[in-house]
Amino acid sequence: MxxxxxxxxxxxxxxxxxxxxxxxxxxxxxxxxxxxxxxxxxxxxxxxxxxxxxxxxxxxxxxxxxxxxxxxxxxxxxxxxxxxxxxxxxxxxxxxxxxxxxxxxNHSVKNLELHHVGSITDLRSRVGRCDASIAKLSTQMRGIFESVSNLSKQLQDLSKNLSETIMDTSTKVCFSLFLCIKFNIS
The missing domain is CATH 1.20.58 (Methane Monooxygenase Hydroxylase; Chain G, domain 1)
Structure with missing residues (x-):
């Protein structure tokens, strides 16, 4: 070969x-x-x-x-x-x-996972604080609405009493004027 x-x-x-x-x-x-x-x-x-x-x-x-x-x-x-x-x-x-x-x-994924877990924990605590604040504000608003309702009721009662007093006083004044006029004329 x-x-x-x-x-x-x-x-x-x-x-x-x-x-x-x-x-x-x-x-x-x-x-x-x-x-x-x-x-x-x-x-x-x-x-x-x-x-x-x-x-x-x-x-x-x-x-x-x-x-x-x-x-x-x-x-x-x-x-x-x-x-x-x-x-x-x-x-x-x-x-x-x-x-x-x-x-x-793997290291990056673990770091990212830890970051996300921390972020989720932070968000959960923020949501908890927000829920507590909302409950507190809701209670305060309910109290304010009740106070406004009571004040409105009191204002209506005062207005009614004032109207009655004005009517009563007006009636008395008119009657007194009527009597004065009647006695003065006679």
Whole structure:
């Protein structure tokens, strides 16, 4: 088997600019998985080629080709391990970022919850004070209405008494005038 035309790391075309940030991350992870799979497949093919070359008794050229295949196999395995190591590092860093983000979100939610609980407690105490003030004002208003009603009743009674007194006095004055006029004329 010839070594010409073989590349250590195969070219994997892909677009990393499509979609949102998360889709881009997913696309990159998918691309890395594909690259890793291609490298593993290549390592298996090289291993198979090497075993076929070794199993055939041959000349020095086949031994050299077997040596080259073994060397390429080792390089491919090394590259695959390095790629997988980088993939693992990227995934670990992404997991750490997500975990940190999750912790910050939880902390923010707890702070917000405590703030809301404090606000609700404050509102409840304000509502209680308002209810007490409304009850107090209601009692005072009832007392004022009763006082106004009593004063109105007293005013009506006084007005009635005054009218009666005026009528009685008017009648007496008229009678007295009548008597005076009658005695003066006579």
């Amino acid at each position: 010839s070594l010409r035309g073989r590349h250590l790391v195969p070219y994997m075309p892909g677009s990393y600019d499509e979609g949102s940030h998360y889709q881009g991350n997913d696309g990159r992870l998918l691309q890395r998985e594909r690259t890793s799979q291609v490298l593993v497949d290549k390592a298996r093919r090289l291993n198979d080629d090497f075993l076929v070359t070794l199993s055939n008794p041959g000349n020095i050229l086949q031994a050299a080709e077997a040596k080259a295949l073994l060397k390429e196999h080792i390089q491919t395995i090394t590259t695959t391990v390095a790629t997988l190591s980088k993939d693992i590092e990227v995934l670990e860093s992404q997991m750490m970022i997500r975990e940190q983000s999750h912790k910050q979100s």
